[in-house]
Amino acid sequence: MAKSTSLYSSWLTGLLVFLAAIAPLTSAATPTYTTSASRSSGTATPIGGANSKRIVQYCGTLYAPSSLNKVHIADTVNSTRPVYVTDVIYGTWSMQQNKTMTISFNDTNVSPNLPRHAWAWSEMKTVQRAGVSVSMGLRGGFTYFNDNSTFEGYYGALRSTLQKYKFDGIDLDIEDYGEGRPNPITLEAVIRLIQRLRKDFGRDFVITLAPVSTAMAGSGGNMSKFSYTELEKRAGKDISWYNVQFYYLPDELESTDTVDAAMQHGWQPQRIVIGMVTEPDFGQDVWVELPKVAKTLRTVFAKYPALKGVDGFDYYDQKPGGYPAPWEWPAWAAQQISAVGGNGTGSASPSSGARKLVFKA
Numbered sequence: 001m002a003k004s005t006s007l008y009s010s011w012l013t014g015l016l017v018f019l020a021a022i023a024p025l026t027s028a029a030t031p032t033y034t035t036s037a038s039r040s041s042g043t044a045t046p047i048g049g050a051n052s053k054r055i056v057q058y059c060g061t062l063y064a065p066s067s068l069n070k071v072h073i074a075d076t077v078n079s080t081r082p083v084y085v086t087d088v089i090y091g092t093w094s095m096q097q098n099k100t101m102t103i104s105f106n107d108t109n110v111s112p113n114l115p116r117h118a119w120a121w122s123e124m125k126t127v128q129r130a131g132v133s134v135s136m137g138l139r140g141g142f143t144y145f146n147d148n149s150t151f152e153g154y155y156g157a158l159r160s161t162l163q164k165y166k167f168d169g170i171d172l173d174i175e176d177y178g179e180g181r182p183n184p185i186t187l188e189a190v191i192r193l194i195q196r197l198r199k200d201f202g203r204d205f206v207i208t209l210a211p212v213s214t215a216m217a218g219s220g221g222n223m224s225k226f227s228y229t230e231l232e233k234r235a236g237k238d239i240s241w242y243n244v245q246f247y248y249l250p251d252e253l254e255s256t257d258t259v260d261a262a263m264q265h266g267w268q269p270q271r272i273v274i275g276m277v278t279e280p281d282f283g284q285d286v287w288v289e290l291p292k293v294a295k296t297l298r299t300v301f302a303k304y305p306a307l308k309g310v311d312g313f314d315y316y317d318q319k320p321g322g323y324p325a326p327w328e329w330p331a332w333a334a335q336q337i338s339a340v341g342g343n344g345t346g347s348a349s350p351s352s353g354a355r356k357l358v359f360k361a
């Protein structure tokens with residue numbers, strides 16, 4: 001869904017093996033952390049105890065595209081409001097040929113290390129202190145992991161960046177096929193990358209991918225050249241879940257069709273977070289008004305109660321609050337799936353986000 005050549009604007013975000021890991025969380029159901037009285041940030045407070053649903057917030061751009069005003073992700077954990085978000089995917093990151101990593105905004109790749117961006121990493125820490133997991137959003141340069149002889153060098157650069165900023169996870173949004181890129185990452189290389197990350201960062205590290213819906217349904221359209229079914233078979237135990245872009249086809253979430261298609265293709269609902277577009281300026285053809293998405297969400301969560309959660313792309317000016325209040329969407333999302341979750345157990349009430357209780361892979 002390459003609507004534009006801009007890395008940011010073309011970014012379509014994006015259990016069985018986990019049952020053993022989840023069981024202690026769901027059955028023990030006695031979270032021990034307490035609500036913080038901190039003024040600077042709220043603290044995720046679990047309700048229901050199950051902590052099984054994720055409310056995933058993409059924050060792909062750290063500066064609003066037209067104004068370049070700062071985008072304040074820390075507003076999602078402001079202590080004056082309940083915290084609904086459980087996971088943030090922060091920044092649009094790329095690996096460069098020279099083994100440096102850049103973030104992208106205003107159609108430009110820049111170094112994350114510049115002093116003028118320090119505020120963003122400070123806000124990231126605020127979000128983490130509130131118990132919310134923050135993943136790197138890796139969106140470009142996957143091709144550099146293809147060649148075994150240079151893999152270590154690129155992987156080392158990725159690992160040290162993840163360590164430097166103390167990310168809790170990584171979202172692999174692989175869209176390097178069909179955009180005139182000659183060497184999309186291969187299945188072998190993706191598996192190698194995922195297994196290496198899991199080995200080095202451990203069981204709690206959140207490793208997600210962001211396939212488009214049709215790739216999950218096996219119906220042709222895809223932006224990664226490999227099969228996600230095959231990936232799940234071979235590396236599923238090291239993948240936390242999939243933030244699936246249900247906004248690849250026009251007006252997609254006006255119906256449940258592509259969610260149904262993914263299920264019919266054999267996916268377990270607990271492997272899937274339903275991804276939605278949260279801002280009209282992403283593209284009028286894929287934008288669906290929130291009330292219509294709400295209806296679809298309620299329908300699919302009633303039909304497949306084990307669905308893992310909802311993700312929203314992109315934070316900076318998203319509905320219903322718009323640029324002044326983008327932090328309203330996580331509450332909106334939690335409300336849609338709570339409404340069908342029985343007595344609230346396992347639904348993303350404020351907030352199931354505590355990092356310590358983040359779903360363990």
Ligand SMILES: *[C@@H]1O[C@H](CO)[C@@H](O)[C@H](O)[C@H]1NC(C)=O
Pocket residue numbers: 039040041075078079080
């Ligand atoms: C939290 O939100 C309140 C009300 O919108 C605002 O006045 C306050 O400055 C915010 N706190 C932080 C730390 O951003």
Ligand SMILES: *[C@@H]1O[C@H](CO)[C@@H](O)[C@H](O)[C@H]1NC(C)=O
Pocket residue numbers: 096097098099100109
């Ligand atoms: C590496 O490449 C990026 C992107 O081309 C460039 O902006 C950066 O200056 C380079 N860094 C070094 C150390 O060469």
Ligand SMILES: *[C@@H]1O[C@H](CO)[C@@H](O)[C@H](O)[C@H]1NC(C)=O
Pocket residue numbers: 066067068106107108
């Ligand atoms: C965004 O980048 C373009 C160059 O690509 C520049 O002309 C423009 O001034 C930048 N926008 C802002 C608000 O700085």
Ligand SMILES: *[C@@H]1O[C@H](CO)[C@@H](O)[C@H](O)[C@H]1NC(C)=O
Pocket residue numbers: 148188192
């Ligand atoms: C690359 O390395 C992996 C193991 O890390 C191996 O399975 C694969 O066969 C290698 N590929 C090539 C082309 O040598």
Ligand SMILES: *[C@@H]1O[C@H](CO)[C@@H](O)[C@H](O)[C@H]1NC(C)=O
Pocket residue numbers: 215218220221222224225226227228
């Ligand atoms: C990906 O999409 C292309 C073009 O529609 C198709 O030819 C290919 O078979 C698809 N690959 C997978 C693994 O689904």
Ligand SMILES: *[C@@H]1O[C@H](CO)[C@@H](O)[C@H](O)[C@H]1NC(C)=O
Pocket residue numbers: 341342343344345
């Ligand atoms: C309500 O929650 C309890 C656990 O707290 C669970 O055992 C019960 O099955 C739930 N009821 C419904 C209708 O979901």
